[in-house]
Amino acid sequence: MREIFSNLLRRKLRSTLTVSGIVIGIFALTTMGSLAEHFNSLLDIGVRYAGAAIPVQAPPEQQGALLPLSKQAELARVQGVSAVYPGYTVQARPGGSAIQLGAPDLIVNQQAGAEQYGLPGPKFAAGRNLAPGQQGEIILGPTIAGDLGKRTGDTVNLPVKPPGAREDFVSHPFKVAGVLTKNGQTDTFAYVSDADARMLLADTLSPTVRSAIDVNTVAQSFTVFPTKGTSLNEMDAIAARVNEQVPGVHAQKPSELVANFKSAGSTFTAIFTGAAILALIIGGLSVVNTMIMAVSERIREIGLKKAVGAHTGQILREYMLEAAVIGALGGLIGYGIGLGLTTLLDVLGASSNLDIFLVTPRLTAIALGFAIGMATLAGIVPALRAARLDPVTALRSL
């Protein structure tokens, strides 16, 4: 081992260049990979949601229209449907800062008990779930909690009153019951009861609309759950039945949503693969080059080692190990820089909800394993050349 580092130090410039080559490759791999991991994790959750529920909204020609809450019972009667939840969404910080880069902070109604139909249940970093039937409580995603500067037990007034808001802008006090763990998907969401969500929805309606309807009889959307484990095909069939049997609503086929997610996923996988190929070419070639040079300038040493009893396999191992050490060095540095940069960018972007990198243990293993594996592989040919040298020829060379 010491011999390897000593040899690397003896050729400082060359070692630096080689390691830099791997650093560049693994840096690209880490940053592109964490980008891909981030989006893939979102897509995975997306696929899980899309594969678990059928979203029902107003038909496309009356997009955004409110739906009568009575549709809930109609939807529930469709064959294959086991639960229907109304959905409400309002902005937590309406008319906020002019340009917002990340996802907006939203208040939605909690679909309590949806876990039993295959959705991921809430995971709490602190506090507890909403008490059933209790109004005036709220659960915050980690991002929105950070934006609002609130913790479990605090009281928060929502929606946040924007600067220059109208006189009649209303906020309501909510007690923070719990804060969720980060999952990359629902971090900017706040959850309230159905009744509270309707109250908040009413506040967003124009006075004429508000006086014309009873907000307690409407929903913005519905989420239709089949029983857990229903196949995508059967869910498509349920969506088709909804569109056929329930007038005035539109159900989207889950398979279309899943396909959208999957095609987006393959784009990121392609980007990641591109980065890997880049890393392979840059890093691999620099290792091949370095190892060839190392072997040719150490031919006499190899001859000497063989004279004092080294076997072909032992020399092979030494040179492969040297290549692997170069790979590990470059991999660690490249991964370190990549990790540092993505973490820094995410921290900087946190204020605008711009969280776009995700370094997973899998990515760490891939980046380091790739660096070491690639270097070792690149070292095989030069190492074989070294190991197979005839001792006399090697000793008498130069």
Add this chain to the structure above:
Amino acid sequence: MATIELVNLTKRYRQGPHTITALDGVDLRIESGDFVSIVGRSGSGKTTLLDLTGLLLRPSSGTVLLDGAETAGLSDGRRADLRGRRLGFIFQEYNLLPALNVLENVTLACRYAGLDRREGRQRARQLLDLVGLAERLNHGPDQLSGGQQQRVAIARALVNRPALVLADEPTGAVDTQTADELLGLMRRLNREEGVTFVVVTHDLDLAGRTDRMVRLQDGVVVSDERLNAA
């Protein structure tokens, strides 16, 4: 104890259409504890003889017997093992590894023979003390003079307690006085450690101070005399 027997040893090199006979039917028996010099003009086959004896090279015909055991049929791996355990080499160009310090250079053979490291280091220290380099264990080869480097190489050759040390012009790159000292050192190790030495040299003065002088000419032994070194 170890004896080395060369039986009808022949080595031919093929060079294009020509065949060069570097060694032509050499018979030689070297007794354990002997201190033998091999002399002869350039191209007479001295290095070839040494490389064959050291199992670095395979003969075209004939054989090398180590303690009466045939070596011709051995695999490369077995020959490497024998080199590591039973033989030591000293070269004109020292051939120390620049990436290793003095002590590590000496213990190099232990690495490949899979010998106990602590024991190897202890033996190396003892030998480096013997060759007068006890103070330079952690120095790099580039911090040593030629004579000192060759003394490191001598210690390296002896670290595995070999039966036979083969030296190819070990004093070829140093001045006369240093050459004298190096030969004195090898003689001392020969006596104190009972190691057999075969030394190839151009220097007839040096050869005259060994126990036995073998003269090669055109690949054939032309004289083999026992000397009375004082």
